[in-house]
Amino acid sequence: MANKTIGISDELAAYVLQLGTREPDVLARLRAETAAIPQHGMQVAPEQGAFLALLVELLGAHRCIEVGTFTGYSSTAVALALPDGGQVVCCDVSEEWTALARTYWREAGVRDKIDLRIAPASDTLDELIASGEEGTFDLAFIDADKAGYDGYYERCLRLIRPGGLIALDNTLWGGKVIEDGADDADTAAIRALNAKLASDERVTMCLLPLADGVTLARRR
Ligand code: CA
Helix, strand or coil: CCCCCCCCCHHHHHHHHHHHCCCCHHHHHHHHHHCCCCCHHHCCCHHHHHHHHHHHHHHCCCEEEEECCCCCHHHHHHHHHCCCCCEEEEEECCHHHHHHHHHHHHHHCCHHHEEEEECCHHHHHHHHHHCCCCCCEEEEEECCCHHHHHHHHHHHHHHEEEEEEEEEECCCHHHHHHCCCCCCHHHHHHHHHHHHHHCCCCEEEEEECCCCCEEEEEEC
C-alpha cells in the first residue's frame, strides 16, 4: 500500500496525477507494467515520485540511498533528478523485481547512476558504514519490510550528512496505526518508530499525509 494518497477519492487522485506530478512517460510505462504484478501495491504513488525528485533538487543531492527498490519507480524518479555523476545505492533482495527496474533504468538513461546491491539492506548499509561512507549521503528513502525500518533508520542516520534527509514510506500504514484491533507485527513496528521519531532530538521531522504517509527526518 498504496498507489494513491490515503483518504482522497479516485477522482481527486486522478486530478493530482494529471496536474500535480509531471510524471515522465518512462515512469507512466513502468507504473502500467508494474500494475500487472500482484504486489503492485508496493509501488509508490506517482506524486511521491515527483516529491522525491523535488527533494533531490532542494537538497542539491548527489548521493542517495534507497532501501527497498521493488520495480524501480522511486529510484528512477530520483535518478532522473540527480545531476550527472549522481548516484543511488539501491538495496533490495529480489532479483525478479529489480530485473524490471533495470530495464527501466536503462530506458530512462539513468543506469550509470544506479548502484544496485542485492542483499539484505542492513548488510549493505553496514558495509557502507564499514567502508567509511558515514556522513556522505544527502538523501535516504526507506520503503521496505516494516519490521526492519528502525534498523534501516539508525543506519541511514549515520550515512547521511548533517542537513541530509531521510524519508520513510508507509508511516500511516493504511490507517492501521490508529486501529484498536490492529496488533500485527508490521503495525506495531510502524507505531513504535512513529513514537520514537516524534521525540527524536537528532532530527527535525514531519509526518506528511502524502500517499500512505511519508515521514521526513532531517539530520541535525
Ligand atoms: Ca511503500
